[in-house]
Amino acid sequence: MRAMLAGFLVAGLLPGAAQACSCAPNPTAASIRQSASAVFTGVALRSRRVSPGEAVTTFRITESFKGPAAGATVRVQHPDGSSASCGIRFATGETHTLAASAATPQRPLSANLCSVWMFLPHVGLSEKLIGELRALRGQP
Numbered sequence: 001m002r003a004m005l006a007g008f009l010v011a012g013l014l015p016g017a018a019q020a021c022s023c024a025p026n027p028t029a030a031s032i033r034q035s036a037s038a039v040f041t042g043v044a045l046r047s048r049r050v051s052p053g054e055a056v057t058t059f060r061i062t063e064s065f066k067g068p069a070a071g072a073t074v075r076v077q078h079p080d081g082s083s084a085s086c087g088i089r090f091a092t093g094e095t096h097t098l099a100a101s102a103a104t105p106q107r108p109l110s111a112n113l114c115s116v117w118m119f120l121p122h123v124g125l126s127e128k129l130i131g132e133l134r135a136l137r138g139q140p
Helices: 002-013 029-035 113-119 126-136
Strands: 038-051 054-066 073-079 095-100
Touching: 029 095, 029 126, 038 073, 054 126, 073 095, 095 113, 113 126
Parallel strands: none
Antiparallel strands: 038 054, 038 095, 054 073
């Protein structure tokens, strides 16, 4: 499962990726936490396009489930195209929960639609997953 989720995250971030977005179904809080470098809720402070199809959004973390603590500011690189290509857009001032990954601690965090879909209100998993993530907080 971890490798599959990581593969979806990487595939969605490749420049010029032409395949349709396909995310792992039925995520659990434990699998999200295990596969991500950082899991948090944060406010989008600013978002800017860095290249065609790619953007960087800066978040102020309001609640951390893994990774940087609440109050920290993090930058997340992501595709900003259509959802069919795993693109996401973060509007300034809006609050989002996401699971972001970094290939190494020195690399910036990255995310795509597969990093956030399970937390979208219309999906119906957000409250359950966030409750489970809170219960897991502090565990290695």
